[in-house]
Amino acid sequence: MKIIKIKVKNYRLLKDFELDLEDELSLIIGKNNSGKTSLLSILDKFIGSQLSSKKPFKFEDFNSDFKDELKNKIELGGELDYGGISLKLFIEYDDTDDLSNIGNTVMMDLDPDNKTIVLAFEYKIKDLENLRHKFNIFKVKESQKKELNEGYIAKDFFYFMKKNHKDYFDTHKKSVEYNNREKKENDDIFIDLIKEKIPIDNIINFKFIDAKRNVSNKEPEKSLSSLSSKIYKKLESSEEENKTIEDFKDALSNTDTLLDKVYEELFGDVVDDVKLFGGVKLDDSIIKIISTLQHKELLDSNTTVMYSLDKSHELPESYNGLGYMNLISMIFEIKILLNEFKRELSAKPADINLLFIEEPEAHTHPQMQYIFIENIKKLIGKGIEREDGQNRQLQTIISTHSSHIASKSDFNDIKYFKKENNQVVSKNLKALEAEYNGDNDEEGRQHFKFLKQYLTLHRAELFFADKAIFIEGDTERILLPAMMKKIDQEDIGKEHIALLSQNISIIEVGAYAHIFEKFIDFIGVKSLIITDIDSYYLKTILKDDGTPKVDDQGNEKKETIKCPACDANATNTSNGSLKFFYGNEHDLKYFIDLTINQKKLKKDGNNWIQDESGYLVCIYQIIENGYNARSFEDAFFHINKEFFVTNIKRFSMGIKNSRYMDNGHTKYKDDVYFWAENCVDKKTALAMEILLNSETDEYGNQFSNWNTPLYIKEGLEWLRDS
Numbered sequence: 001m002k003i004i005k006i007k008v009k010n011y012r013l014l015k016d017f018e019l020d021l022e023d024e025l026s027l028i029i030g031k032n033n034s035g036k037t038s039l040l041s042i043l044d045k046f047i048g049s050q051l052s053s054k055k056p057f058k059f060e061d062f063n064s065d066f067k068d069e070l071k072n073k074i075e076l077g078g079e080l081d082y083g084g085i086s087l088k089l090f091i092e093y094d095d096t097d098d099l100s101n102i103g104n105t106v107m108m109d110l111d112p113d114n115k116t117i118v119l120a121f122e123y124k125i126k127d128l129e130n131l132r133h134k135f136n137i138f139k140v141k142e143s144q145k146k147e148l149n150e151g152y153i154a155k156d157f158f159y160f161m162k163k164n165h166k167d168y169f170d171t172h173k174k175s176v177e178y179n180n181r182e183k184k185e186n187d188d189i190f191i192d193l194i195k196e197k198i199p200i201d202n203i204i205n206f207k208f209i210d211a212k213r214n215v216s217n218k219e220p221e222k223s224l225s226s227l228s229s230k231i232y233k234k235l236e237s238s239e240e241e242n243k244t245i246e247d248f249k250d251a252l253s254n255t256d257t258l259l260d261k262v263y264e265e266l267f268g269d270v271v272d273d274v275k276l277f278g279g280v281k282l283d284d285s286i287i288k289i290i291s292t293l294q295h296k297e298l299l300d301s302n303t304t305v306m307y308s309l310d311k312s313h314e315l316p317e318s319y320n321g322l323g324y325m326n327l328i329s330m331i332f333e334i335k336i337l338l339n340e341f342k343r344e345l346s347a348k349p350a351d352i353n354l355l356f357i358e359e360p361e362a363h364t365h366p367q368m369q370y371i372f373i374e375n376i377k378k379l380i381g382k383g384i385e386r387e388d389g390q391n392r393q394l395q396t397i398i399s400t401h402s403s404h405i406a407s408k409s410d411f412n413d414i415k416y417f418k419k420e421n422n423q424v425v426s427k428n429l430k431a432l433e434a435e436y437n438g439d440n441d442e443e444g445r446q447h448f449k450f451l452k453q454y455l456t457l458h459r460a461e462l463f464f465a466d467k468a469i470f471i472e473g474d475t476e477r478i479l480l481p482a483m484m485k486k487i488d489q490e491d492i493g494k495e496h497i498a499l500l501s502q503n504i505s506i507i508e509v510g511a512y513a514h515i516f517e518k519f520i521d522f523i524g525v526k527s528l529i530i531t532d533i534d535s536y537y538l539k540t541i542l543k544d545d546g547t548p549k550v551d552d553q554g555n556e557k558k559e560t561i562k563c564p565a566c567d568a569n570a571t572n573t574s575n576g577s578l579k580f581f582y583g584n585e586h587d588l589k590y591f592i593d594l595t596i597n598q599k600k601l602k603k604d605g606n607n608w609i610q611d612e613s614g615y616l617v618c619i620y621q622i623i624e625n626g627y628n629a630r631s632f633e634d635a636f637f638h639i640n641k642e643f644f645v646t647n648i649k650r651f652s653m654g655i656k657n658s659r660y661m662d663n664g665h666t667k668y669k670d671d672v673y674f675w676a677e678n679c680v681d682k683k684t685a686l687a688m689e690i691l692l693n694s695e696t697d698e699y700g701n702q703f704s705n706w707n708t709p710l711y712i713k714e715g716l717e718w719l720r721d722s
Helices: 036-047 064-076 128-148 157-167 223-236 239-266 268-276 295-302 322-342 366-380 403-407 431-437 442-457 460-464 474-490 513-523 576-582 588-593 632-639 641-650 672-678 683-692 710-721
Strands: 002-011 014-020 025-030 084-092 116-125 169-179 184-192 204-209 306-308 314-316 352-358 394-400 414-420 423-428 467-471 504-508 526-530 535-540 558-562 600-604 607-610 616-619
Touching: 002 036, 002 352, 014 025, 014 036, 014 423, 025 036, 025 366, 025 403, 025 460, 036 084, 036 204, 036 352, 036 394, 064 128, 064 157, 084 169, 116 184, 128 157, 157 169, 204 322, 322 352, 322 366, 366 394, 366 403, 394 403, 403 460, 414 513, 431 442, 431 513, 442 460, 442 513, 460 504, 460 513, 467 474, 467 513, 474 504, 474 632, 474 683, 474 710, 513 526, 513 576, 513 616, 526 710, 576 588, 576 607, 576 616, 616 710, 632 641, 632 672
Parallel strands: 025 394, 025 414, 204 352, 352 394, 467 504, 467 526, 526 616
Antiparallel strands: 002 014, 002 084, 084 116, 116 169, 169 184, 306 314, 414 423, 535 558, 600 607, 600 616
16 A cells, blocks of 8 residues: 555645655655645644644645635635645555555445545635634724724734634545546545544554754764664564563663662661661661662663774764764664554554655765665665564655755656746656657657766756756856856846856756756756857868769768858858757858847747747857857957967967967967867866966956856846846
C-alpha cells in the first residue's frame, strides 16, 4: 500500500496543488518560498503524530486568493467555490496488501479493478450565513466606535477573521469515492470518518525530521547523547530487542549489589546519627541507602557520545563540527523514527508509513551532502522490517535547497516546485523524457540523455536559480562576472537590483543551448542565451581554368566562407540555436535587423514565438561603431583596440602573432576580424590576461580600461530588469 498522489487546496501558496509520490523516495527541490515547508506543515497538521501537529490552523494559513474570495462573498453575498483548506491522499493498494484496516471502513468501491482510495482532510467553513451575520454585527460596532472617536481606525474583515475564524471552521476527515473510469475523486460521496469513529492511525503513520534540528556543538549541550537515550527507549519498548535489554538490566542489577556495599560504608555515619536522635527504634525498621540504578534515567543523564581521534584518544561530541553532528543527528533520528514505525510486536505497523526529512544539508559541506543522498536509500530502503514478518514499505520525502544533493539523486525521483501566478505547482522531472522523446524521436532521446547527464553531473544549481545565462565557451565564462560588475557600477544609485545581487546561474553549454529549450520552458526560468551570429557566405569553387566545379547532379560546388556579419558578401548564419529559436528560413539580414524587444521569446505549444513579455532572449553580435562582428573575440577586439595595443606585450599566453596587433603593422593593425581568427592562442588564457590587465579608475570602478560589447550589455540589462 502506498500514497501515489497528494492534493492540497487553499493552504498558503498551495492553492490548487498536486504532487505525485514515488514508491520509495521523492526528492523535492525548488527555490526559497516555493512551498516545500508548507507541504510538510499541512501533512503534520492533518495526519501528524508529533507534538507540533496539535497546533491549530491560523488565518494566515489560508491562501491569499481564498481570503479575498471569502471577504468578497461575506461583504457582497454569494457562495464560495470551496469553503476552506483541504488535504487529499490518494492511496493505491494491491492484492498482496493486508486490507483489514480499510476493507470494512474506508473502502468505498468493491470493483476489483479500482484499487484506489482517497482520504480527505478539511478545515472548512461551517455556516457562511452565520459568519456573514456575525461580521455585520461586528462591522456596525466598529462604525459606532468611529463615530464616537474621529481618530479611531475601524477594524476590517481580516482583523475579525484572525481573531474569530476558529468559531466558524470545523475539521473533517473523510474517505471520498474515487471514480476509476474518470480517474478522479467524487467529493459528494464520502464516509465521515469522525462521525463513524474510524481512526486512521493504523492506515497512515506520518513522522518528520524538520530543518530546525536541535544540533549544537556548545560544550554544555549534548544533543547527540540525548538522542542516544531516545533510541534506547524505543529499543526497550520493542519486544524484538528483549534479550539485549534484559542483559542490560542484569548488568545494572549486579552493579547495584556492588554499590550497596560501598554505600553502607559511605553513608554509615549518617545512619548512626539518625539512631542517636531516636529516629529508629532498636530492632525496628533499619535505614539503609542502597543503589537503585534505573536504566532509563541512567541513559538520560549519563550517556556521552564520543568520537575516536585515533586508537589512543577519544574526544566528546562537542568537539565535532556542526555539519558532522547534523549528519549523525539525522541518522540517530531516522533510527528512532524507524523503531516508532515498527511499533511493538503486539501491534501491527500502519499500512502506510511516510517519513519527511526537511533540508538535510544544514551545516554540511558538498562532499558530505553527496554521501548523504547516495546512502539514504540504503538506510530507508529496507522499509519497516519486523521479526514477525509484519513488514511495511517506507515512503520518504526529502526537501532540499542543495544542488549537490540534487546532482547525485535519481533524476526520476525529483519533484520541482515553482511559483506560478502566486501559487505553487509541482512538476515531475521524469515527465521531461516524454516531452523530449515526442513521437519516438531518436534525436529527442539523445537530447534528453545529454540534458539528464549534464544536469546531474554539472549544473544542478539551475533548479534553484531565478535566472540563467547560457554561454558558449571559456572566454565568456571568465569575463561575464566582470561585465556584470561593470554594469552594476554604472547603475549605482538607480532603482535596479544589481546583477551580482540576483540569483543568476551561468551555464556553459557550447553551441547546444537549444537542447535546453524544453527544460527552460519546463522550469520557467528567465533565460539569456549568449551566442555568436556565425555569419558566412557561399563561394563557388573554381577549377584551375576558372570554371565552376560541379557535383554529380551538375550543381556548382560551393564552399562556406566565414566573414564578419557586416561583410557585403555575408548572407547567412550557421548558428544552430538562432535557427532553432527564430526559424530556419531567415537570412542574415533578418537577425541583424532584430531589436532587443524582437528577440524576446516565449513557448507556444511546440514553438518559440516572439513576444515582448517573453522569458527567453538570444543575443549575438550587433552593429557597434559601424561594425558587426562575427564572434565574441571579434566584437571584444573591435571596441577595445587601444586596450590591446597598449598592453599587447603583457598578453604572453592568450595572444599569438602579436605583431599583427601592433600599431606599427600596416596591413592588419585595424583588422579585428583577422585578430580574432589568427591571433587568439588560448581562449582561457586570453580571458585571464584581460582580467589581469584590468585597471580601477579614480572613482573606484573596476575594469575601467576596457568595454563590454554592446550586444552583451543589452542582454544583461534585459535580464537585470526582467
